[in-house]
Amino acid sequence: MNLSPIDNIKNLDSIQLVDEAEAIISSVKNWKKDKQFDYVLNKRKSTPISIRTFTNDSLNGDFWCARVSNLTELTDKVRHTYYESLLKYLVGSLTDIKHTHTDFEKKYIHEIYDYKVIPYNLINESPNQTISYLTQVYYKLPFPLSKRVFYELVHIYKAHDNSVAYIISLAINPKNIKGSKDDSGFTIGRYTSIEKISFDEDTKKLKWIMATCSSPGGFLPDWVTKLSISVF
Template sequence: MSDEFELTVTPLKVSEIPSEDAILKAGRAILESTSSWKEGKTYHHNVKTLSRGKGPKDGANWHCRVSKHTKDDATFEEFWGKLGENKAENEKEFIHVIKKVTLVKKLSETQSIWTLYYTFPPPVSPRVFTVLQTTLLEPDPHRTGLVISIPIDLSDDPELAKLEEHGVKGRYTSVERLSESEDGTVEWHMATSSTPGGSIPTFVTERSMPGQIAQDVPHFLKWLKSTRQAQG
């Protein structure tokens, strides 16, 4: 496939997955573009949000959040250990609408396909999101970690498709970057585009997106603190 791959909510079949380099390049391009996005509210004192309307190749609008954290919040090792490794399983612990995650296929040490099962209060039906997650940890000059998720359609692989839960298929793509500064401060930068599927009006999901992605930050930090305490 061409190295001009772009991140969208349009799902790829397993046979269409581009190279890791193409995925990483597309992820970096999205994060770099956020500097020109429209600024939104700041939540929880330090979680800034931004947004961008959908372009001609996008299936949905884009939303972004940026937060900075001292070692009192979490070290780079703690962030990467929970978000760069076993991300889906860890998300289930602090994003409470995720009820089940399943590893569909491990493609390499840095790529794996996961399916995530979300439940919501009635009348919203359960949603299933299946994604390929690609990770990269760069040690120099300061540690930077990337986690990129792109939507995957398993319909051309019946054996893998059996691992998906039943529910309305939603789609999301996201890029997360963890960047460590000289003083140990970590910047958590995330951009995402998503569609819940089904009959939920677009304006409803768009209106709530900034607050939803922002609240993942305090939820993560609260959960991380509880794991620290459990470890003594």
């Protein structure tokens, strides 16, 4: 997994993708520690949530960033409730293509103003545990970036017992989306990411990890790109 757009998606395997995603997520603890942020989930609450960020200068040939949240500042009950919300709004529906991860993403990432979703099946898909689709996501980004379009394959896996879920987004060649074209007035960006959320019913431990590499495309120098994604 990296920023090289995948040309041939026909041989992508659900099990292999999740295994590769887990290998990357498991390696984050060995990456370089970066900034730590405190985030208030609810403005009426005074307890900030600590979020640790990490970087890897060369993973599969690209610069990656990651953030890790454990929400240990919350009570067991609140963590459980928060995890259920993540399953609903981060993972999205595994059966309704109109209420996917991307659909919910548009509601909290305000730079996204439009998207297209096309159902797609990978090898070894598991009924009621996985969903895959191709998507074109349109962004209006702040100056000096112009409008961007990202072509991605999104694959989601959720365990039967809801204990863990992965959201995998892979940069793909636009030719994989039937009828797609290089949208006039848009710069083509590239984005690959892995999100893993998990909750242990016995220990009440929640973990939310996201690792990503991206390029907005165009003529921005590498250092600007790295700066922009290191604070995502």
